[in-house]
Amino acid sequence: MTTTDMVDIDPGRFRQVLAHLPTGVTVISAHGADAPIGMAANSVTSVSLDPPLILVCPAKSSSTWPKIRAAGAFCVNVMAGHHEQVTRQFAAKEADRFKGIDHTHRPTGPALCDAVAWIECTLEDEHDAGDHTIVVARVVAIEAVPDAEPLVFFRGSYGSFRAPDPS
Numbered sequence: 001m002t003t004t005d006m007v008d009i010d011p012g013r014f015r016q017v018l019a020h021l022p023t024g025v026t027v028i029s030a031h032g033a034d035a036p037i038g039m040a041a042n043s044v045t046s047v048s049l050d051p052p053l054i055l056v057c058p059a060k061s062s063s064t065w066p067k068i069r070a071a072g073a074f075c076v077n078v079m080a081g082h083h084e085q086v087t088r089q090f091a092a093k094e095a096d097r098f099k100g101i102d103h104t105h106r107p108t109g110p111a112l113c114d115a116v117a118w119i120e121c122t123l124e125d126e127h128d129a130g131d132h133t134i135v136v137a138r139v140v141a142i143e144a145v146p147d148a149e150p151l152v153f154f155r156g157s158y159g160s161f162r163a164p165d166p167s
Helices: 011-018 065-071 084-091
Strands: 026-031 036-041 044-048 053-056 073-078 117-129 132-144 151-154 157-160
Touching: 026 065, 026 084, 036 065, 036 084, 053 117, 065 073, 065 132, 073 132
Parallel strands: none
Antiparallel strands: 026 036, 026 073, 044 053, 053 132, 073 117, 117 132, 151 157
């Protein structure tokens, strides 16, 4: 098979197979014109150490990403093991996503309390990628909670990961 050969892969099967790759769960937040804005995202990964860059892949159908793009900066909140319901709230359509959610102010966007890490970013570039957009962002500040348990998404379900006890 050459790189120019087209393969017909069923989208449902594609999702099913890729679900075997565990992903971290995040909430991308920003300061909106009138109120904080945010969305759940699991397509987040590091790209470069020098300069420090990450990528985020929002769906083109997202009604939230254009608002975050307009802000020009955002905070990636890496969700904790107990944040399944919070993540579902940020994934819901037409919801008041910040209702009842404790957060603090950061220059790039709201930082959700009890997250395991915060990655503050400025928008660097965007690339077309099928039904998603690849967003490259420059990391401008970072913070993490030691020994925190992150929320993980695997085969369509939420769970958590606990590092082995070194003793």
